[in-house]
Amino acid sequence: MLEDIPPDRAFTAYQAFVLDCKLYWTRSMFPELRKRYHAAVAAAGSPPRTSAEVAELMKDDTTAQFFGWYERHLQRMKYSGLRGLAVHYDQYRDLIGRALAAEVPDRLLELDPDFKQPEYYTSIDIHQHPGGVWSDEIAGYVYERGAQSTAPMLDKAASLWHRMKEQALSRAGGEVKRVVDLGCGFGGSTQPYYADHPDIDVIGIELSEPCLRLAAQRAAELQARNVRFRQADAIATGLDEGSSDIVTSTMMLHEMPPSHVKGVFKESYRLLKPGGLSIHLDFLVRDDPFKEYVHYGHSRRNNEPFMVPLNKMDIVAAHREAGFDEVEIVPFEEFDGSLSPEMTAWRFPWTMIIARKAA
Ligand SMILES: C[S@@+](CC[C@H](N)C(=O)[O-])C[C@H]1O[C@@H](n2cnc3c(N)ncnc32)[C@H](O)[C@@H]1O
Incomplete structure (x- = not known):
């Protein structure tokens, strides 16, 4: 049982320290960086028009340098430091391996x-996870533990997945019989659909076997009967054409090159019934060179190289190419007040990309 991994105070304290540092970075360093950016703009006399111009303006600023250095190394500590997640759980690989090899229906x-x-x-x-989330049998478990602090301002990662599910179901309108969750990882984004809606048939699609095994374990623990986790590429799921009311993904698009993202929109279109909803949650910055500078820096520092090309893609054109007529690109409120102008802390630029197949 995964729950048999013994508690370890030193590990818990180390991870709590890393998370507290990340919160400090989020709540204190980011607003300070923005203040210094505005001061630099005022001194320069004209505002930068691109993220590259912001980078040039800020390149000798020590707060900007520390901000970037701190972000990179906190993520490194989280996974690979002395009591990093990958290092710590390595000691329990037999136990985790046995738990994940256990029979699931x-x-x-x-x-x-x-x-x-x-x-x-x-x-x-990807995101500095040693070996990515696929190559090691414990990778799914390590990733599940790590995801709890990916967005440090969220109390629980689960609340984000729940909010996204509510958005999808409320926008779908009409009866929803089947949902396909592309890039479902260890099943966190899939769970609100199958656990809260036993009448919906849910399919999670994912590349990584260790993630899929954990997703299936978690579903077995909840005695779910309405979900299936399938190993396939999101651009070629092998599922029937016109079989789904909602096709969704959460944080998947920024982990693939643009040619693949286009493939995902095409596959979403193919899978949907007429009138069905395509809704992908990811990170997009629009019309703000400073936020773009921070986002592109995050992409480099966190080993997420496809964040930048995703942000530069013509999402509307890619949807038209896939067959959709219209696309909405809408900010996503991951917790109450996160979109308010008073929100000064750093946050991911959560954005929903929404399209409907013509009825
Ligand atoms: C950041 S994770 C998000 C997982 C999950 N949706 C969640 O919200 O926790 C992105 C997932 O997309 C998966 N992925 C990347 N490329 C994929 C592809 N071409 N097809 C299916 N899954 C893919 C990765 O293995 C990873 O599990």
């Missing part, structure tokens, strides 16, 4: 023994 998990991972996926240690 066949209906929950569909692995493909001949599956070949796309090259873009295997060539990066």
Whole structure:
């Protein structure tokens, strides 16, 4: 049982320290960086028009340098430091491996023994996770633990997934019989659909076997009967055309190159019934060179190289190419007040990309 991993005070204290540092970075350093940016703009006399111009303006600013350095190294500590997640759970790999190899009902998990991972996926240690989230049998578990502090201002990662599910269901209108969650990871974004809506048939699609195994375990623990986790690429799910009312993803698009993102929109269109809803939650910055500078810096520092090309993509054109007529690009409120002008702390630029297949 995964719950048998013994508590460890030193590990808990270390991870709490890293999280507190990240909160300090979020709530105190980011507003300070913005203040210094405005001061630099005032001194320069004209505002930068691009993130590259912001980078040039801020390159000798020691707060900006420390901000970036701190972000990179906090993430490194979180996963690979002395009591980092990957290092700590390595000691329990037998226990985790056994727990994940335990039988789950066949209906929950569909692995493909001949599956070949796309090259873009295997060539990066995404978000500084050693070996990525796919190459080690404990990677899904380590990732699940790490996700609890990805967005430090959120009390619980689960509240984000729940809010996203509410957005999708309320926008779908009409009866929803099937939902496909692309890039479902360890099933966090899939769970609100299958756990809260036993009448909906839910399918999670994912590349990573360790993530899929954990997703199926978690569903088995909840005795779910209405979900299936399937190993497939989001651009070629192998599911029937016109079989789904909602196709969704959460934080997947920024982890793939633009050619793949286009493939996802095409696959979303193919999977949807007429009138069905495509809704993808990801990170986009619009018309703010300072926020873009911070976001592009985050992409570099966190080993998330496709964040920048996603932000530069013509999302509307890619949807038209896929068959959709219209697209809405809408900010997503991940917690109450996160979109308020009074919100000065750093946050991810959460954005929903919403399209509907013509009825
Ligand atoms: C940041 S995680 C998000 C996981 C989950 N949706 C969540 O909200 O916790 C992105 C996931 O997308 C998966 N992924 C990346 N490229 C994919 C692809 N081409 N097809 C399916 N899944 C993919 C990764 O393995 C990873 O689990």
